[in-house]
Amino acid sequence: MASIGIKDVAAEAGVSVATVSRALNGHPSVSPAARERVLAAVETLGYRPNAVARSLRTDQTRTLGLVISDVMNPYFTELARSVEEEARALGYSVIIGNADERPDLQDHHVTTLLDRRIDGLLVSPTDGGSPRMLDAARAGTPMVFVDRWIPGVDVPVVRSDGRAAVRDLVAHLYGLGHRRLAIIAGPAATTTGRERVDAFREALGAYGLPLPDAYIGQGDFQADSGRRVTEGFLDLPEPPEVVFAADNLMALGALDAVRARGLRVPEDIALAAFDDIRWFVHTDPPVTAIAQPTGDLGRAAVRALVDRIGGRPGESVTLPARLVVRRSCGEAAPQETPSPSPVRRSTP
């Protein structure tokens, strides 16, 4: 059952293990004849190098860890996919850890990944920063935050800035005549959770609209919380005219709640969401959303991380999000907005 190792190849080719290793790693000082024989031996034996042994010796695994908040969230799924693609192109594998928005699970994955001596870590933190992760960052593990981040840590951040898009959204809603706007917020422990509320409040302020506390529902980025918060909104003596969900799953929950009451979107209440996903085109009604350049984010994050691994600085990147208007806020949109997403960079 013991698989063939480099020694077997050496024997078959009639050379030493050192020569085999050199031939396989493209080391310059190997004679063409020897290289030839090694390759032939590898072929006939079907030899494959043991990555575990190699990693132990070279102290690099050519593996990246990706810890995300929730794989079932289409946004993160897409992010994970683009991360894996770019990593593969750069010769890395990716191990994904699903934190399910639970700090303890997040820590479990970080620990496991570190134990496996991954070369670098991509994290979208669930909370404000567990000691374990901060330790890792301080200990010099190459690390990059993606989507969400933790303030005060010297780690590059790759994310999307939704501020402008939120302003566009509020302008759109205001233009449609809506004045009572509510938001289903994400956890205050996450940067995205806070930022989206701030951006919303700020945009509202520009139109002289208030954001009363009763119109700020505390969600946790999961569908259930969207449902619960929306029910609360509907029970208010003066319910909002619009509900803005800070992520796509909470929007789904909101849709559930509205439907359960027998109300209609957008006639009875309008709905908008942060994060655009392909299903929003086909929901009833199609949902107006803020789209992040997810693929670009994933690729930029991997490049920044690989830079860090290579000893280079690894730049932070902030990409703009954009508003995609559909029918869920009223008044049919003439067509899908096809504007390509511009790319902007900055280093904080």
Add this chain to the structure above:
Amino acid sequence: MASIGIKDVAAEAGVSVATVSRALNGHPSVSPAARERVLAAVETLGYRPNAVARSLRTDQTRTLGLVISDVMNPYFTELARSVEEEARALGYSVIIGNADERPDLQDHHVTTLLDRRIDGLLVSPTDGGSPRMLDAARAGTPMVFVDRWIPGVDVPVVRSDGRAAVRDLVAHLYGLGHRRLAIIAGPAATTTGRERVDAFREALGAYGLPLPDAYIGQGDFQADSGRRVTEGFLDLPEPPEVVFAADNLMALGALDAVRARGLRVPEDIALAAFDDIRWFVHTDPPVTAIAQPTGDLGRAAVRALVDRIGGRPGESVTLPARLVVRRSCGEAAPQETPSPSPVRRSTP
């Protein structure tokens, strides 16, 4: 930068590395005093064992490989999630490889995973079986097929049988008065691609209905193919009254195509899909679908694989799928069918 190793712990605790190793692995013959000192040393030094070195020595990585056809497909996402959960409960990590329905990518991932000496492999084959995978199976790598499988290989299969649910679906459609039923098939190279067509044809036969070739569209489990095939159906001199998509993404594509023509579902054409996903509740209209017990499949697959790794046989499992009626085939359903999915086991 060199992290602390077992030697440092041994020095700190004033014992040998052997004792440290034994203490950490719960070996019986370690004195309480020594164990105490080792644990204390581990604590003060913040020592974490190097999983790479351990794997090299013990020849096990406590890692499972999962190669799936398409992460962006919510069905596989959910599968991956349940696999990871069960694996974690059993002390394993999971490395996910996304094949994107491409045999070459699938091979790449299988090779990479094997190089990393994963303990076992969970595969949902994209094609009829690449040499690389068959080699792996023959070479004795613990392996389990999930969802799709390759005939003629001695590997346990964990999957769902949709035959009965497809019969229920056809009965439902027939009862609604539909007589011209078409299907968007999956790739013939996959078992699920073939089976769903067979089951559909068989169920149609029971009602004396034909399944003409013109009503069998060849898709590839991706949204685009669903769109393309549906357009073909609509161009037919006598278009079908119902389109049954063999997976959820092709159903999405079909919805796109129908919408682009300005037609309505189900008034102009009815739609049903294999694989139920949460968004189908909120699409316009809600989509009638066949739901697989995805979570159970994932968990059963992991258990079978871990059995194999442990030298036990590892049983094949087939679980029934069930029909979930919604509005996309006509006539509003009174309510969501809440029947719990029964569990049945068999060993082929």
Add this chain to the structure above:
DNA sequence: ATCCTCCGTGTAATCGATTCCACGAGGAGG
């Protein structure tokens, strides 16, 4: 012809754990 350089190669150390084997101390049994 002599010496110096490369060049290709092999031997052996190394990475950080686990584990076989040997050994000494102490207790039980004769």
Add this chain to the structure above:
DNA sequence: CCTCCTCGTGGAATCGATTACACGGAGGAT
């Protein structure tokens, strides 16, 4: 009191690669 086990422990081999170092031979310069 001697022998034999058992128990806790440490030394050293081992897993499968990479790589520093040494070495012999060929070729060029003087």
